[in-house]
Amino acid sequence: MFKVLVAFFSFLSIAKVSSQELFDAFEPSMHITDSSVSDIIDDSITVVQYYDVNGNPVSYVEYYPNGKMRTYFSATKGMAKENFDLNCVKWDGDELIYYAVTGPGTHFFTYEIDSMYNITYRNIDMIGAGTETVYDSRNRLIRSSTFFNSDWRTIEYYPSGNIHRVYQRWKGFYYGAYCEFNLNGQLTINGSYIDLSSLTNGTFDNLNSDSYKNGTWLFYENGALLYTEIWQNNKLVSTTAK
Numbered sequence: 001m002f003k004v005l006v007a008f009f010s011f012l013s014i015a016k017v018s019s020q021e022l023f024d025a026f027e028p029s030m031h032i033t034d035s036s037v038s039d040i041i042d043d044s045i046t047v048v049q050y051y052d053v054n055g056n057p058v059s060y061v062e063y064y065p066n067g068k069m070r071t072y073f074s075a076t077k078g079m080a081k082e083n084f085d086l087n088c089v090k091w092d093g094d095e096l097i098y099y100a101v102t103g104p105g106t107h108f109f110t111y112e113i114d115s116m117y118n119i120t121y122r123n124i125d126m127i128g129a130g131t132e133t134v135y136d137s138r139n140r141l142i143r144s145s146t147f148f149n150s151d152w153r154t155i156e157y158y159p160s161g162n163i164h165r166v167y168q169r170w171k172g173f174y175y176g177a178y179c180e181f182n183l184n185g186q187l188t189i190n191g192s193y194i195d196l197s198s199l200t201n202g203t204f205d206n207l208n209s210d211s212y213k214n215g216t217w218l219f220y221e222n223g224a225l226l227y228t229e230i231w232q233n234n235k236l237v238s239t240t241a242k
Helices: 002-015 017-028 196-200
Strands: 037-041 045-051 057-061 069-074 088-092 093-103 110-115 119-124 129-135 139-149 151-157 163-170 173-181 185-190 215-221 224-234 235-241
Touching: 163 196, 173 196
Parallel strands: none
Antiparallel strands: 037 045, 045 057, 057 069, 069 088, 088 093, 093 110, 110 119, 119 129, 129 139, 139 151, 151 163, 163 173, 173 185, 185 215, 215 224, 224 235
16 A cells, blocks of 8 residues: 555655545535635635535635645544544645645555655554655665664665664654674774663653764774774764774
8 A cells, every 4th residue: 555655655756636636536526515614714724524415524725825725634523633543635725735644544655745855655554553765866776764653773775775773762852783784885983872761761852962882883984994983872982093
């Protein structure tokens, strides 16, 4: 299913499918009835609450002043935006910038494009486990991650496809083994941060940096060892040349 979504949105970015066409595909059985409600919010954005013929809410849509859609939310209950399912689509003008859908089953899929035109695909299940894959504007893989809630394991790539960095983070803090490679695939840095248990047991609740180095760090050039550093709880203890 996730691969299908990736292919579908890759097609959208090429085909420039309009927001109205995409919306019509989402709600083929939707009927705009007399019970539909509209309102004006900031920046002249019009919001419309749609209902089916039986009076059940089916979607909540925000429109730009020119009539193009800005945000779409599907609905299964309630009338307020915050009560809607996590099915959501956002546009910047005619450009699709975000898409999220629940299902099938307990999975949640998202597509997002940033200001640099990097595209992020994310697949999450109901317990918080999932994957995230990021491509640049030329559709080259630049980062892939697996995660469980706040615990992320990530590989970053050069445009060539070779691995650049391999690391793990918990709530944004590095932990455990860390490696970097050069463009030719040779190891340049091999080190470690404090272990995960030191982060999760509250020992380092007041970290004053993004991570704490700990243990031996090895630095290489063209495959040869340059020097070694010994760290203890983010304090450099010693440096030894090769």
